[in-house]
Amino acid sequence: VNYPTVIDLFSGCGGFSTGMLDAGLAVKAGFDSDASCIAAYNYNHAHRGATGFKVDLAAASGETLLNLARIKSVDLVVGGPPCQAFSIIGSRKGLDDARGTLIFDYVRLIGELRPSAFVLENVPNLRSFEGGSIYERLVQDLRGFGYDVVGDILAVADYGVAQMRKRLFMVGVKGKKVAGFPPSPSHLKVDGTQLNFGLPAYRTTEDVLDDLPDVNAPEAELIPNHEPTMHTEPMLRLFAGLQPGQRCRASFHDRLHPGRLGYTLRAGSGNFSPLRPIHYKHDRVISVRESARLQ
Numbered sequence: 269v270n271y272p273t274v275i276d277l278f279s280g281c282g283g284f285s286t287g288m289l290d291a292g293l294a295v296k297a298g299f300d301s302d303a304s305c306i307a308a309y310n311y312n313h314a315h316r317g318a319t320g321f322k323v324d325l326a327a328a329s330g331e332t333l334l335n336l337a338r339i340k341s342v343d344l345v346v347g348g349p350p351c352q353a354f355s356i357i358g359s360r361k362g363l364d365d366a367r368g369t370l371i372f373d374y375v376r377l378i379g380e381l382r383p384s385a386f387v388l389e390n391v392p393n394l395r396s397f398e399g400g401s402i403y404e405r406l407v408q409d410l411r412g413f414g415y416d417v418v419g420d421i422l423a424v425a426d427y428g429v430a431q432m433r434k435r436l437f438m439v440g441v442k443g444k445k446v447a448g449f450p451p452s453p454s455h456l457k458v459d460g461t462q463l464n465f466g467l468p469a470y471r472t473t474e475d476v477l478d479d480l481p482d483v484n485a486p487e488a489e490l491i492p493n494h495e496p497t498m499h500t501e502p503m504l505r506l507f508a509g510l511q512p513g514q515r516c517r518a519s520f521h522d523r524l525h526p527g528r529l530g531y532t533l534r535a536g537s538g539n540f541s542p543l544r545p546i547h548y549k550h551d552r553v554i555s556v557r558e559s560a561r562l563q
Contacts, residue, residue, distance in 0.1 A: 272384075275299070275337055277325060277347030277374055281308035282318070284346045284389070289316050293344065297337035299323045326373050330380025342381055348389040349374045375406060378440070379413045386410075388438040392421045395436055406438070415440035418449050426453035430471040431530045431562050473548060474526035476561045483555050494557035497544075507551040516546075524548040530562040 271294040276285045279298030282305075288295050295318040298309045302322075309320030321336050334340065349371040371390070378386050388406075395403045403419070410417050419438040424431055439449045458469040481487045483496040499507070506516050513525035522531050523546040531545050544553040554562070 272343035273339055273341075274344045274346060275333060275339075275342050275381075276318075277333075277345060277377060278349045278370065279309055279320065279347070280305045282313050282320065284348065284387075285309070285313055285318050288344075288346060289313070289318065296339055296342070297321060297333070299325055299328070299333060299336075301325065325377065326370060328377075330377050330382075333377070333381070341383075343384045345378060345381055345383045345386040346389075347374055347387075371402075371406065372409075375409045378410060378415075382413070382442070385439070385441045386415070388440075390436045390438075392434050392436050395419065395421065410438075410440050413442075415442050416445050418446040420450045422450055425457070425470045425529050426455060427451075428455050428468075428471055429563070430473055430476045431532060433532045470529060472527050473524045473530045473562065477524075477547070477554075477558050478526075480558060480561070482550050483552065491557055493560065494555045496555070497553050499552060504551055507546050510546060512548045519543070521546050521553070524554070533559055533563055 271292060274285075274288045274293045274295040276282065276288070276295060276298040279285060279300045280302070282298050285295045285298050295313070295316070298306070298313065298318060298320045300306055300309070300320070300322065301324050306320040306322045309318075313320065319337070323333070323336070334342065371388075371394075374388060397403070407417050407419070417438060417440045419436060421434050421436050424433045424435065437450070439446050441447075454467065455470050456467045480491065480494065483494055488494045503519065506518055507521070507523075510516055510521070510523040512523055513528065515522045521543050524530055526548040533544075544559060546552065547554050547558070
């Protein structure tokens with residue numbers, strides 16, 4: 269069987285590639301400029317036939333990427349160009365931020381690679397940024413390469429992820445109309461008054477975290493990335509006073525609620541990275557493993 273070939277641009281550690289491989293597609297390569305991301309990419313995907321390469325995609329040509337992936341052409345290109353320049357959380361410099369122009373390198377590479385289809389993922393704010401002018405330019409450029417383009421903002425909770433996260437997806441198909449997008453939800457928000465049409469309810473933080481031992485339990489040592497964060501005594505007291513679903517006014521930490529979706533997670537887990545939420549049951553921030561479960 270000739271499975272469709274895929275390459276992953278701005279791959280990071282390879283979440284998109286994982287999804288494509290799980291869907292039965294032949295992911296050949298992932299490309300990113302971050303060496304540590306590529307190391308993680310290869311650790312997780314090389315045994316499945318997908319190789320990660322450290323590449324500056326602002327300077328690379330489509331031909332270079334095909335040569336590295338050892339393929340003559342590609343069926344599907346996926347990728348999430350850096351989104352910080354358009355995020356409502358960041359400084360919103362857009363194209364004045366070097367990371368903001370990389371989205372047009374994604375478009376340029378689509379024009380050079382000419383895949384049968386592509387999927388582009390980014391923050392919802394991209395669609396309305398600068399009055400929607402950047403989004404419209406993206407759509408027009410991609411249509412100019414012969415693609416039908418459809419974009420929509422999807423809530424990950426609709427597809428079984430226990431998190432309040434929304435992302436913009438743009439799907440393009442060359443030479444014919446996009447069909448089957450957006451996909452029908454697999455889960456529904458059930459509030460007691462609506463029919464759920466046989467679909468399961470949104471997954472909650474308790475659904476995805478409750479089987480994990482606490483980080484300080486001996487069995488936690490057997491679980492990768494499930495390690496404690498050292499908190500000061502005053503911080504521990506603040507956490508202990510927080511009710512599930514409540515925000516700490518002093519530290520701005522949010523406490524997860526066991527019966528609800530988790531808060532939108534942001535990148536990073538070190539001391540100087542965005543705040544991780546507090547566990548609903550334990551007086552501490554969630555571990556990297558618990559973050560992965562919510563993600």
